[in-house]
Amino acid sequence: MIEFINVSKEYENGVEALHNVNLKIENGEFVFLIGSSGAGKTTITKIIMREENATEGQVLLDGKDITVLTDKEIPYLRRKMGVVFQDFRLLEDRTVYENVEFAMQIVGASRREIRRRVPTVLNMVGLNYKAKMFPRQLSGGEQQRVALARALVNNPSLLIADEPTGNLNPETAMEIMEIFESINAMGTTIIMATHAHDIVDAMHKRVIAVEDGRIVRDEVGGEYREYVTD
């Protein structure tokens, strides 16, 4: 479970990105964070993975305040979650298989585990047959699947996605969303910041709308357009 308690974030340049945000996300939820650019939705995801830290307030992950973690503890926090970005962020010099394998090497998994788990996850995203290819040989959708496989390989209970379909055409985007949905169906919490109206409208999930650093709407089964124009 994730809980934001009176969280504010002011960047060093003085921009106030979040203002007294309160938020609760239960395990197994699928949550869209929506809002215009600069509204603060990305800041929320960054605070959850401690790329940024809250200036004020507490952020509880499974009951523990992650705002007090030291730099040394952050890697272990990040291992509890998978992350997917708009620009995929794959290691260009490694094959599909190696990119996914890498996430397991980081946590010190044995070679046997790796050999068993990586093909399973690649299969889940439908890319087993491209395991030996390099990211540049793949389409955007395929690259995002690799990123998804990498995010999933360590069985995280939380998956954070920042505009995961932003670089994809609508058709591919929907395919990716189906994967997200099946992952969520297996019990993984998903928090997705997005601009994609059609996706939000089609999925009928919980929608949290952020505007000027404040939460302006939070409803289950919501749509994109109702309150936010962008």
Place this chain on the structure above:
Amino acid sequence: MSRIKYFLGQAKKNIIRNGLMSVASLVTIVSCLVILGLFMIISLNVEVVTEQIKDQCEIQIFLDMDTSEERVEAIRSEITAIGNVKSAELYTKEQMLEEVKVTMFEGREELIESFNDEDNPFSDSYKIVLNDISLASQTASELEAIENVESVTNKQDVVNMVLTISKNLRWVTIVIMLLLLLVAIVIISNTVRLTVFNRRKEIGIMKYIGATDRFIRVPFIFEGVIVGFSGAVLSFVIMCASYSLLLKYLENSGFELFTLVDLAPVAIWLGVIFVLVGSFIGMLGSMVSMKKYLKV
């Protein structure tokens, strides 16, 4: 185990991928080590030559012509009673005459036929080896004070000069060594900094997935050590080859003023120092340049 394998594999991959950078680092390390090795060899040889000259620089004292044989023997114990005297060897006037005949009048012995053991123009002498050559002047005056000692020869000036050179050269070597270390570390760290800069995106990705700083840093350090070690081996080969060529050249040219140190001890010294210094430079160079990009 599999981690070390992973780290080594990554390091190897990085070295190949950063071909030009790796070569630049390698050349830097080799240049520094070769200069360092040059000074080490010079310093090592000067020390050995100093020892040789020290040994040659015994003090010789000449006795009065009419000193009796008993007195000559008695003088030996007076000489060895002096603290700084290591040994004293009697060199009789008969030996001296013989040596002069052989070395200076070979083939023309008739010129000095008139001299024989009964009519010998030379006097008995002692060749004295000292414990501490730097106290030679003092010992010489003590020797002079012994009765029946006519004169004392002493190559103190030469010895002092060689000692001074040797001592100064040791300091120069140390200073140069430190300077080169510094230069090498700065250059290597800059090279690695570039490598790390080129790969900052990759490092960022690793951090997002939850890699610890150590996990990211170790391959770079291995990379540095491997490049440093290779540089050491290369410099070692260059230095040993050049030195053995020099030895051979001197041997052929009949150079006899002093003998240089053999290749083997030089090689051992160079090998140990090069590998240690090379690996150390590589490691430190990598470590200092990593810090900035680990912050994501």
